[in-house]
Amino acid sequence: MNRLADHIPRIEALARDQGLDFFPVDFELVPASFMMEVAVYGLPVRMPHWSFGVRWVYQMIQHRMGHSRIFEVVFPGNPNHAYLVDTNSLEENTLVVAHVLGHADFSRNNLTFARSQEQVGYHIVEQAAAHAHRIAEAIERHGAARVERVLDVALALEPHIDSDQPFNRVPYRAHARQPDERPADEFGERYARLPGTAAPELEDADKPLHIPPHPERDLLWFIAQYAPEMADWERDIFLAVRKESWYFQPVFNCQIMNEGWASYWHSRLLREADFLPSQFYVDCMKTHSDVVSPHASDHQVALRINPYHLGYVMWERLIEARGLAEARELMRTEDDFGFIRNYLTPEIAEDLDLFVYSASREGAVRVTDANIDELRETILAPKFNFGAPRVVVEDLAADGSLTLRHQHREDGRGLDAERARYVLEYIDRIWRRPVRLITVDGRGAETSLTTAAA
């Protein structure tokens, strides 16, 4: 009767035979409407915010117009949680099961994912639901308007985390380190026994260190840690958003690799699944070619690249040329930046008809004569710094006023001043002291923005 339930263990066994290594997966069949919400919120249960409502309506419009179809969503963890649409055909969902196992293999083994999961834990789905619950309580206690004011800031700063730092960070040291405070490890002891005069005392050791001691990229953490007048429940919301953001980052940073890997495996697993009737297999492969295809059909041109297609082709070539073992090692150690820079070859670019275009303000779109490096960097450009401009905390003054700086050299140009002012206004409502932001204007001259109201 329910043949999907029968297929799942057999596909799983096949996957393990092929060397895939994954945490268990909880599959759940859900209505398409729920799927759409999961895609919009990024998590099955997540905090309320009006901006999700806007995205949701967009998704509805896209869906009604037939432009968007969601096949599966999987949340890495132990166990993984995978959602399948209950109105999809058995063939489609069988393919999706195989695809999900590819993702599960990827998220357990890829180091970007593994590190993130080690830090935030393996139960983000449950944790996000707990965050939502706590925020519902905060709404009960403090009112929807005040909670929304906090979420306006926290979600606007969602990509501004620093995953090069540990997830659980301690506050900056208050004072300079004295020479005798050297850590009592083996090296420290040997260093102390070195001949020579005693190290001079630091003169201004008692003077407080500048905050932050280095440009701070983790705005969510910094604000939660150092905001002069933030209530504990407000900090709690900031840290909840930060945790979810920490969890989302690997998905974002590895999208091409991850989707390509899952697509490679659903295609390979189904091909080798001899328990499937041949007509069934053909129907599955129709779905495969719908998902894993360029956005442009023959002799057409698309102004974007389908990551499923690009990733799939790259993995297929890599495994063919170097063997599965080496490909698995690449899967473990790379993210999209390394993957595209090292393995998107001129041959693949040519075979897939990839190109770089330039769009003018007036709307003219022209294909440029780009070399492979330019192509790679153009593909990667939207992925830098979690897709956001790099804005850092530069200074927290004694009076509590905050100075942010946009590191425009890394981004190549200044911020959109109007939007930046609105974001400063959000921050202002929670920081409750003067806030300013330094960036560059259209001519490259440094400019200091304050809130629109100020």
Add this chain to the structure above:
Amino acid sequence: MMSFTDGDARNGSGRWYELFSRGTRDWLRHNEKVRQAVRDHLPELVAGSDVLSDARDRTVKVPVRFMEHYRFRLRDPDEQQGAGQGDAKPGDVLRPARPVSGSDPAGGEGEGQVSFVLEFQIDDILDWLWEDLQLPNLQPREGSSVEEDAYVREGWDKRGARSRLDRRRTMREAVKRRGAQPDSQVPIGNDDLRFRQLARRRKPTTNAVVFFVLDVSSSMDEHCRKLAKTFFFWALQGIRRQYTSVETVFVAHTVGAWEFDEEQFFQVRGEGGTKSSTGFAKAREILDERYDPAQYNCYLFYATDGHNFSEDRAAATETVRRLLPDMNFAGYAEVSQQAHRHMDTEVAAIWQRLAADDFPVGSYTLTSDSDIWPAIKAFFTDQAERSGVA
């Protein structure tokens, strides 16, 4: 070790997401915020005469955009690079430049651009406007409130008509009694019944009648009538806020005057010249026939482009002066095409003299939609001040 859950396998016990849509919840919250934002710009938005098309439903429709949740973003570059896929070679132009005029620049797409229509209750709008513009309440004339009989609920009795049985109260009595008599077997006895009492009371009511006089001579073009209509509409809504019952009288004139119903009033078009006196005379006639000034608060609004036959000057002055003693207030709206016109017309001169003689009058110039709210505000402020003096 794998687990699989299917909706059918749960014996129809509904899952939470079938009963509750987070998307809908957050979308409604977004709309609430948009309403708030619209409210902040209400005077500009509702002055556009087109919003009045559904006035009979007591709602107006306002086109709005999706709100944007702002994030840090780089400024739009002069040239945006992107990666594409397909049959194209360097130098190919995939899309020509758009004509510069009108359309948004390339970076303009995104969530802020889609618009949808929100419907607002006129009563809500009025409350917001009065709050935002801090408009004073109208002052009824002393002695103009009429005592009328009204039935009000007052207390309870153990006897009464069955239709006025108060079930909640009755249950409460029954519970009380059973508490006091634990052995009682009677769930609800006759002594528990409670009936609502009605009492006849004298209650003051305030009535108002509003005369709208509109010049429909050939010099009043579509633009002028639209302004007049919008001004009349909001002035009337404001008066309606204040009085228990408001009656309206619509008079249009050229060199003669006629009474119309509301719908025809704004459609009607006249030919030829202008004699304001005929409009005032008609208003006087209707007032004498139907309304006792002692029982009504009377308002008059006159809209014209200001051009009146000069030979009508004496008659116009005379008729309006005969009308004014019975009026709480008389507003004059001069509508015109020209942006910077001073009030130097025939009718404006009449009103200036009335003001000089301390009659409760006010004059407003309307040349575009943006003049409507200042005029409405001026009207209500004038009226309040006048009444304060009187």
